Amino acid sequence: MFNEDLQTSAKAGNHDRRDGQTAGNRMLGRVIFCSGSKARISVTTDSANPSFAQLWSVGRLISIDLGETRVAALTYAMNVDGPLWSEREPNTLLIDVELLGEIYSTPEGIEQFTSGITRYPYLGAIAHRIRSSDLVRIYENSARGSCIIGHLSQDQSVDAIVNIPEMLSKHFAVVGSTGVGKTTAVTLLLNKAIEKDPKLRVLVLDPHNEFAAAFPNTSVVIDTDTLDLPFWLMKLEEFTEVLFRGQEPPADELDVLRDLIPEAKRAFRGTDASTMRRASEKTALTADTPVPYRIADLLALIDERIGRLEGRGEKPVLRTLKLRIMAAINDPRYHFMFSNSTISDTIMETVAHIFRVPGDGKPISVFQLAGIPSEVVNSVASVLCRMAFELALWGQGSIHTLVVCEEAHRYVPANPGLGFFPTRQAIARIAKEGRKYGVSLGIITQRPGELDQTILSQCSTVFAMRLSNDNDQEIIRSAISNSSTSTISFLSSLGNGEAIAFGEAINVPMRMRFNRLPPHMLPKANGIISHHHEDVPDNVDLRSIVKRMRAISGPDISGFRQSYEATVAKDVGEIEMGGWTYDSSETNGGDCEPYRPDMLPRINKATAPKPEPEPPLSPAPDTARPFFTSETRSSIRETLLKKPLGSLYKKD
Known part of the structure; x- marks a missing residue:
C-alpha cells in the first residue's frame, strides 16, 4: 500500500x-x-x-x-x-x-x-x-519499514514519510511548547510503530494520565489502584528515596539499611544460621538484589540492635530509622508498595504485566504517574527504566521494548545537581547502550533547554514542533548535527500539529503536518471535563473528591495485626505498636502469611517492666479499689450542690 x-x-x-x-x-x-x-x-x-x-x-x-x-x-x-x-x-x-x-x-x-x-x-x-515529482524524489523513503505520518506543508499532495526501524533503533524525540500537539503526534507514531513491528512492547511513563484514552484497544492501564510494585524490587538508593522523601539520607541510617536488608532477605528465604554465615551466601545477596523480604523482618533486626548492650550511640539512629519505616508502611499513598500482595515473590507476574510479555494483544503499557506521590515518582521511574534495560540485556535482544518518557526534563534535567541520580543513570544507559540490546527510548519534552543534552544528542530523529524560547531553539540547533540553520529558523512560527522533522529516519529535513487522528483515539486526561462546558455539572460528588484527597482507603494491614495479636492473645487483650493501640476483639482476618512472633516489635503490658510507685499521699487511698468509684463521684456531686461555692475555698 x-x-x-x-x-x-x-x-x-x-x-x-x-x-x-x-x-x-x-x-x-x-x-x-x-x-x-x-x-x-x-x-x-x-x-x-x-x-x-x-x-x-x-x-x-x-x-x-x-x-x-x-x-x-x-x-x-x-x-x-x-x-x-x-x-x-x-x-x-x-x-x-x-x-x-x-x-x-x-x-x-x-x-x-x-x-x-x-x-x-x-x-x-x-x-x-x-516540480511535484521532484518533491516526491526528495522526500521519498522506500526502505523497509517506512510509513506515511502526514504530508508536506508546502505541498499537501506529497506524503511525509518516516522509517520506523531507524527511528526506534536510534531513539527519537518530540519537542514543542504546550498545546502544539506533542501527545497527539506521539500517539500517531506509536500506532505506526506497533503496526510495523507487532513484537514491539511499549512502556509509556504518563505523568498527566493522557495516553490511556489514545490506545483503548491496544493498551493496559496501570495506576495506583491496579499497581503492585514491590518495595523489594528497588535498589537501596531507590528505597531510601521513598523513606527519606527525596532528602539526602544520613550516612548512619544508610549504613544500617545496607547491613540489615540482606539479612532480612536471607530470613525470608528460610536459611539457618550456619548457611547465613557462609561467604557464598553473603556475596549472593546484597541490598540491591531483587529478592523478596518482609518489612517485619527488617524491623525485628532493628529492634535486635536496639536491645543490644553495646552500641548505645547508634540507638537514636536506629529508633529514627524505625519510625521512618513505620511511617512509610502506614502511609495510604504507598499502598502499591507495601500491600499484602507485595510480600511474596511476584517478580515474574510483575515483569510480565508491566512489560506485556507475552502481551495478549495489548502491547502498550500506560503507566499513570499522576496519582503517585511526588517523592516516589523518581524511584518508580528509575525502577521501570532499569528493569526495561535489564530485561532486554538478559533476554539477549529477544524482547524489543520502547520506553516513552513524557515530560522527560523532570527525570533527566540539564542541571546535574537536580533530579534523582538513579533515574538519570537508568535513562542514560538506555540512550547510550539500548540499541545494542533492543531497547529504544522516546523523549517528549516542552523544554529541551532544561533537558540533559547528552540524552537529547542520543536521539537521532527529532520532531521539533513550535518552540518560542530562543534557548530551546538553540538547543535543538546544536543537538542535531545535520540540521540547517534556515530550517530551524521556522520553529517559532509553526502551526499546531506541524513539525520540522529531521534525523536518521528521514532523508531530508522537512516541514510537515501530522495526519489527524479519529476522535476516539485522541489523548485526553482521564475524567477531565471538556473545557467547552462552561457550567459546573450538578452531579459533582464532593464527598468522593475529599475522600481521594485524604486517601482514606489505606493499605490493608490486617495481616500485620493478626500476627501481632496471635502472639500475645493468651496473656493480654491489647497490643501496642508504634504508638497505636489495637483491640484484639476488632481483629479482621488477613490472607497474607503470618510472621514469626520473634521478628515483630511489640510491647506486652503483662510482661513489660512497671515503673516504681511514688510515695502515697496522706491519708493513703485504698489501693485495692479505684480512687474514683461511682459512690465517690455521687458524694462529691452532692457536696458541691449543697454547700455554697464560697465555703469550698480555704480562707486566709
Missing part, C-alpha cells in the same frame, strides 16, 4: 513541467550569488501580473536548473532590491536560499535525489518553482 501511494504521487507530478507559455510555470529568476551552502536569486516581478511574486515565500523549496542536474534549495529569507515596493513599476526581489541536494538521472534513466552538491549553480542559472 505504501509503495502504491508513492508511485501514484510520482506519476501525478510528472506533468508538472516548465515552459514559457503556461502561467505559473514560467522562468522566475536567476542566480546572482552562490557560496558553498547558500545562494541568492534575483527575481523581477511583472507589474501586469503581480501573482508571480506570490509563488515565492519563506519555507518553500525551489529548483535551480543546471541541465543534467537540478539543485533543490530552501527559501529562508526575502528582500526587495530597493527602499520601497512599487505598485506601478516592476520590482526586483532578492531571494536567499540554502542548497539541500541535487536530483540527477541514473544510466537507467531513473531520477534520484542525493544530499550534498556535486555541481554548484553558476551565475545566471535559471531558478523556478519546484
